[in-house]
Amino acid sequence: MKEKSLSIGLDFGKKYALVSYCTSDMSEPDTISTVAGSELYQIPLSLCKRRGIGQWYYGKEAETVMKNGEGSGCDRLFGRALAGEQVTVEGETYDTVELLSLFVRKILTVPQKFGTSMKLAxxxxxxxxxxxxKMELIEKIAGRMKWTKEQYHVIDYAESFYYYALSQKEELWLHDAVLFDYSKNSMRFYYMERNLNSTPQLVHIYLKDYGPLIGNKDTAFLDVVTDAVSRKIYSSVYLTGDSFDGEWMRESLKFLCNGRHVFLGKNLYAKGACYASCIHTGMQPWQFVYIGENEMKVNISLKVKDREELIFHTLVSAGENWYEAKNQCEILLAGTNTVDFWLQLPDSREAKIESLELTDIPKRPERMTRLSVMTEALSDSAVKVTIRDLGFGEIYKSSEKVWEYKMEL
Structure with missing residues (x-):
C-alpha cells in the first residue's frame, strides 16, 4: 500500500487546541471532532494520569477523569509550558514542556486512526x-517530536486567515475577504488587501481592534460592521470566536449578508494552518506572498558565479517569518575584499546593493579565500550578517577572522 502524505494544522488557544488534517487524496482539510459526527472541535489543553494504572488521558477525557477524582493532571498546558512551570502528578514532578509534547503526540495519532500508512509531511x-x-517553546516541542526544520512551521492567526481565505473558490476572495474574531471579550477585525499589479500577488492582512461590545451586542456589532465594511466591497465575511455563540446577531447579520457571503465557524485558524502545510509541501498551487508584521519585507541575495553562470543566491526571502529567517552558505572571494548584498523589495525590479568590507582579510590569490556567510533576522526589518574566513583547505589556513554587521532594511 502506498504511504499517504499527511498535512496538519494545529491551533493553540489559551484553553483549547484544534486540529485539522489533510491527506494527499483529500480535496480539502477536515477538522477532528471530539464527538464523532459533530462540530465540537475544541480539545481542552488538559492531560491527566489515571491513578493506579499510570495511563495518560488528554482533552475532554482527561478533564472527566480529574473531575471524577480518578487521577491528577493539569489544564491550560500551553500557557503553563510557556511560563516554564513544573507540576506534580501522582507524586512525580513533570516539566510542562514534556507534558505539552505528550499532548501533541496524542492528538496527532487521531488522524491516523482514519487510515493507515500515513507519514507526516x-x-x-x-x-x-x-x-x-513562543517560538522557542515550539522549537523544544519539535525537538521532542523529532520534527525536522522542513516538517514544521509557526504562524499567527492573521496568516492563518490569509491561507484559509485564499484557498477558497475565487468568487469568495475576488474582492478580498474580512474576518471578525470575537473572543476574549474583544472584537478584532482582520481585513485583506492584495496588490494586483505584482507577480506573485503580495497580500497584507491588517488588524483593527474594536474592543468589547458595550450594551446591546447586536446594536453594538451593527455599528462595528457598518464602520468596518461600508467603505469597500468585500466578497466574503468570516466570523469566528466563542463570543459569537447564541442567536444574538439579528440586524448585524442581516446587514452583513447584504451582497456578501458570510460564514461562521470555530475551526478557521486550524484549517488555515492545514492549508499552509499543504501549500508548503506542494500539494496545492499558490500565487500569493504574505507580507505581515512577522514577515521579512525584502529579498536579500548574493550575486555569485555557479559553473560560469551568474545567478542570485537568496539568503532572505520576502514573506519569510523573521523568527525563522536563518540561512548560511559558503562562497569563494574573487579579487576583492568586499561582499555585495542585493536588497530588493518584492514588488520592485530595482535593487539596492549594500557592500560589506572585510577589514584586514589576508591577501591570497583570487578564489583562494573561502567564506561562510550567515544571515539571521533580528526583526522583520533588520538582519545580522556574520562572515567567517574559512581559508582554503590545507593550502591557506583560516585566519579565524569574523566580521559582523547589522543590516537595516
Missing amino acids: RITITMDTLNRE
Missing part, C-alpha cells in the same frame, strides 16, 4: 500572536 502551528518565547 508538515505541521503548521498557529496562535494569536508570535514572540520569541
